Amino acid sequence: MYFDSHVHLNSEQLYKDRDLFIANALENGVANMLVVGYDMESSKLAVELANSYEFLYAAVAIGPNDCNETTMEDMHVLEKYLDDPKVVAIGETGLDYYWDHVAASKQKEVFQWHIDMAKKHNMPLSIHCRDAYEDTYSMLKQASHFGVMHCYSGSAQMAQRFVDIGFKISLAGTVTFKNARVPKEVAGHIQIENLLIETDCPYLTPHPFRGKLNEPANVIYVAKEIAKIKNLEIEDVGSITEFNAKKLFGIK
Template sequence: MIIDTHCHIYGSEMENAEQIIKESAKNDICVILNGTDPLSNNEILELADKYENVYGALGYFHTIADEVTEEDISLLDSQLGNDKIVAVGEIGLDYYHTKDNKDNQKQLFEKMLNLAQKHGLPVIVHSRKSMQDTYDILKCHDVVGSMHCYQGSAEMAHEFIKLGFYMGIGGPITNTNNKKTRKMIRKIDIGHMLVETDSPYLTPQEKRGEKNTPLNIKYVIRKISEELNMKENEVVEITTQNARDLFKF
């Protein structure tokens, strides 16, 4: 089995979501669908209940930081008790598009981390142009998890690893000009890596121009195996066990 630890395969993101889920199952791929708002969280709950190879992470993303209400937080709190929900995510900080609502982003992130602590769940964290703030907040909470699509340095990766985090490696590692990520994975142990696609986004270079799907996880695995001089089946075995250890399924 291969575990795609981060993707967005549901109706509000992909019109053929259920077909893709079925194809993934046929290829022995288990997916962790990540929510970003109440709509996607509800879609994930329905799909996780319907398909054996689907698990979920529920959360509120930085994009709705200015509009989340306490009622929304209470709703999410009640949903996190579902047996097939294995993490709080996708959550985090993003200063790439706007820095105007930094405080609201941080407050929402803190609330998500508090819910993760309450439910004993790991977190799946997005951090773009906000790495230091992300780290400073995480180190003040008793949580472990995944740094989704980690694009930072090896030195910073080691700091997150000390907190109990794995580095999520996805399609960007296949990009010819992305030497930074390939250098980073050579400096950390594969025991601290997870594989992901972020479908339908971040399509590997081999399928550039197409919408990404969990079936493209093979290109991520291939590139990791090349960079670490390992067999592909070894990469699958270790990263799958890493995911099982973190997400407890």
């Protein structure tokens, strides 16, 4: 079985036809999915979805691209969701210097609020990091907490540094792309015990479906590529990464 550790069934693109995407996922052995929030609305929807389907779990947060107006009031609303047993992580949160419509100082302030909340409630963080590896690393090292680097796209050496401070590495469809030398190196270098798999759907559709809308069922193509690189059976990549995800998110 497979655990898709990062889906956006709460997104506009997938929500409407969610029953179809969920049916496809279950049919392909994708038995559990973490629905991840990125703003107030999507976090609320993630919690609702997790309470509507037993195999769905939720993460709540305001991501770095949506945090321009974020206040402490918003954080208090998010914090209330953590009482819900289906809410198993805080994410996605982090730093994104690829887009520049939110100042780095504001991103860091809101990221730190999420880190503090994760520590207070002893919950894992699901980290979004783009073109901001050193700053993300130093804030997480300082925090001395745990979680997962979602859709990891940095170097193998940097990935190891995150593992060394308590973070799992989650690989997405990018690892399947023909020219994806660096993600394939990460898959080869990081021990399977420290890997999770995800689709980040509706984005990052894996080969051979690039260009189409992504959905949770496609996480098997991520597992297939990792199996090829590590010379393992795809079922073993599925069950080990499922075990890793359940352990990280505290799911029995």
